[in-house]
Amino acid sequence: MPAPLSIIIPTLNAGEDLISCLQSLTPGLQTGLVRELLIVDGGSSDKTVLYAYEAGARVICGASGRGRQLRAGAENARGDWLLFLHADSFLEQNWADALIGHMQAAPERAAYFQLAYRSDASEARWLEARANRRAKWFGLPYGDQGLFLSRSLYEAVGGFPDQPLMEDVAIVRALGKSRLSGVTARAFTSAEKYERDGWRKRAYANAWLLTRYMLGASPEKLAQKYR
Known part of the structure; x- marks a missing residue:
């Protein structure tokens, strides 16, 4: 029986961050959970594609746009289960066990990881707690927490929309809180934008973007504000 999981990662000049991401996936490869790694590249000019090939990933090249890239990855994936990262x-060491447990306990639901920032700043702990509460209480995990679900569930909700921003919010809203569960393993994500712009300033700006999107603002217009 083939390994069930396709891991889909959209990239655009990801650089060495991609190396850390791919290295963290080793436990899933060792346990036989992972069938394939798919890198969907939007036109990188750095060594992203080289790093992907060196890791043994399949590479799909096309136009940039995270929603478009995620959708293309799902369309080309061979697994019965999909993990979007x-x-x-990069993922905590126990991530594969956490997802196997989810597959066995709640296969009808999608899952996401607990968010952690790669920073020692006290503001990082504040924002992590805020993000994880939002995911748990309102069913709104963001894409940096990953999304794991069966292909059948992905297709049932229409998959990722082809939009430049808030594609992660769109799909979890389509799923609904009742079809989302958090697993205990953590996803450690970059804090670069928060450290550059200021933790609270960036957090409140993102919250304002989310509010505008929920009120019907165009993802295309919002994307012009998001850097």
Whole structure:
């Protein structure tokens, strides 16, 4: 029986972050959980594609746009289960066991990881707690927490939309809180934008973008504000 899981990672000049991400996936390869790694590249000019090939990943090249890239990855994936990850995140050592447990206990649901930032700043702990509460209480995990679900469930909700921003919010809203569960393993993600812009300033700006999106603002217009 083939390994069930396809891991899909959209990239655009991900650089060495991708190396850390791919190295963290080793437990799933060792346990036989992972069938394939798919890198969906949006036109990188650095060594992203080289790093992907060196890791044994399948590489799909196309136009940039995270929603479009995630959708293309799912369309080309061979696994019965899909895990969508950001290239600037890496997973905790126990991630494979956590997902196997989820597959056995709640296969009808999607799952996401607990968010952790790669930073020692006290603001990082504040924002992690805020993000994890949002995911648990409101069923709104973001893409940097990963998304794991069966292909049948992915297709039932229409998959990722082809939009430049908030594609992660769109799909979890389609799933609904009742079809989402958090697993205990963590996804460690980059804090670069928060350290550059200021933790609270960036957090409140992102919250304002989310509010505008939920009120019907165009993802295309919002994407112009998001850097």
